[in-house]
Amino acid sequence: MSDLLVTGARLRDGRVVDVHVAGGRVVAMPEAGTGPRPDGVPVVDADGGLVTEPFVDGHLHLDKVRTLPLAGEAALAAYTADGMAESAASIDLASAVKAHWSVDLLLPNVREVLALGVEHGVLHVQAFVDVDSAAGLVGMEAVLAAREEFAGTVDVSVVAFPQDGVLRDPGTAELVEAALDLGADVVGGIPWIEDGEADQRAHVQWACALAARRGLRVAMLTDDAPDPAYRTTGMLAEAMVEHGLVGRGVACHARALGAYGEDDLATVVGQARAAGLRFVSDPHTGGRALPVRRLVAEGLPVGLGQDDVEDAYYPFGRHSLLEVAFLAAHLLEMRSAADLETLVDLISTSAARVLGLADHGLRVGGPGDLLVHDAVRTVDLLARHAAPRAVVRSGRVVAQR
Numbered sequence: 001m002s003d004l005l006v007t008g009a010r011l012r013d014g015r016v017v018d019v020h021v022a023g024g025r026v027v028a029m030p031e032a033g034t035g036p037r038p039d040g041v042p043v044v045d046a047d048g049g050l051v052t053e054p055f056v057d058g059h060l061h062l063d064k065v066r067t068l069p070l071a072g073e074a075a076l077a078a079y080t081a082d083g084m085a086e087s088a089a090s091i092d093l094a095s096a097v098k099a100h101w102s103v104d105l106l107l108p109n110v111r112e113v114l115a116l117g118v119e120h121g122v123l124h125v126q127a128f129v130d131v132d133s134a135a136g137l138v139g140m141e142a143v144l145a146a147r148e149e150f151a152g153t154v155d156v157s158v159v160a161f162p163q164d165g166v167l168r169d170p171g172t173a174e175l176v177e178a179a180l181d182l183g184a185d186v187v188g189g190i191p192w193i194e195d196g197e198a199d200q201r202a203h204v205q206w207a208c209a210l211a212a213r214r215g216l217r218v219a220m221l222t223d224d225a226p227d228p229a230y231r232t233t234g235m236l237a238e239a240m241v242e243h244g245l246v247g248r249g250v251a252c253h254a255r256a257l258g259a260y261g262e263d264d265l266a267t268v269v270g271q272a273r274a275a276g277l278r279f280v281s282d283p284h285t286g287g288r289a290l291p292v293r294r295l296v297a298e299g300l301p302v303g304l305g306q307d308d309v310e311d312a313y314y315p316f317g318r319h320s321l322l323e324v325a326f327l328a329a330h331l332l333e334m335r336s337a338a339d340l341e342t343l344v345d346l347i348s349t350s351a352a353r354v355l356g357l358a359d360h361g362l363r364v365g366g367p368g369d370l371l372v373h374d375a376v377r378t379v380d381l382l383a384r385h386a387a388p389r390a391v392v393r394s395g396r397v398v399a400q401r
């Protein structure tokens with residue numbers, strides 16, 4: 001909990017202020033150069049550059065980061081990903097390499113990618129961690145250890161994620177319970193990969209009942225294929241209402257919604273609103289994306305996520321949410337001035353709403369967490385998608401260029 005003065009900070013609404021942080025909280029934001037200058041307090045001069053909230057990664061498979069070398073050439077060959085077959089191929093490949101997993105193998109990768117995120121201003125992560133018959137609790141142990149190491153700098157919300165299904169992979173339900181006992185804080189799900197609608201519904205019901213019983217949130221990968229026959233996003237919304245989880249659920253990917261006709265899409269939007277369902281899209285890692293612009297216009301909370309970093313699903317990734325937003329500007333056709341502001345919201349304030357982060361936001365009384373950028377205009381922030389000049393957590397500079 002430190003004191004800091006950030007001078008010449010350009011806010012996204014155009015005001016240029018000095019940000020005074022005391023005891024790790026923002027205590028004043030007067031017009032630049034007008035407030036008292038406290039003695040002996042470290043100063044970061046933003047010099048008229050944009051200052052934003054920290055970035056929030058709503059969806060990262062943190063256990064798998066940098067495991068692409070294990071999957072090898074076969075994974076590269078499967079990267080044509082735009083459909084059901086390819087996505088399923090990635091799941092099978094990623095599953096096969098788990099036989100080689102150990103905490104010693106995974107933990108250095110997890111650390112490196114969290115540290116890379118800090119350099120890029122990512123201070124909140126919703127981490128999906130496989131718990132299934134192939135991985136057991138190995139990935140969970142590695143990620144929980146890293147969460148401990150980064151406490152105070154990065155907040156990692158850990159999802160116990162049954163990557164290979166619950167009905168398809170017997171024993172997984174028990175492993176998810178064990179992961180929650182170890183310290184995972186969100187019940188995960190991937191209903192769309194179960195065999196047929198009845199099993200998909202049973203998967204959603206199991207996860208929501210478990211979350212309700214333990215007083216937790218749910219976060220699921222729904223309908224991760226461009227096939228309008230998939231219906232698990234609506235199933236999730238309905239089950240959230242049924243189990244008293246209103247406002248406590250996140251659907252990631254939901255790519256099938258991009259293939260729905262207007263009537264079906266309107267139905268899911270209505271169900272999501274009633275359930276307080278939030279969305280995370282990662283348009284760069286796969287084919288046809290969730291209709292983000294439409295969901296934002298409907299007032300539903302949406303965030304973007306990195307999804308994967310150098311694994312069987314995606315060969316790139318620097319854990320840079322500005323890079324993700326830059327790619328989304330192309331893939332979602334969002335390049336007007338208003339769209340660019342929305343994209344920055346999707347990796348900061350709006351993503352914080354998706355994860356239910358109460359203590360996020362650059363304001364007097366808020367946390368002393370902020371990013372100082374070189375860019376002066378939002379368009380330059382996205383065009384350069386560079387690491388921030390300074391990354392500040394609770395008034396402490398945790399990364400600097």
Ligand SMILES: O=c1cc[nH]c(=O)[nH]1
Pocket residue numbers: 061064091163221224307308313
């Ligand atoms: O199911 C999925 C999709 C993307 N990345 C994963 O790790 N799993």
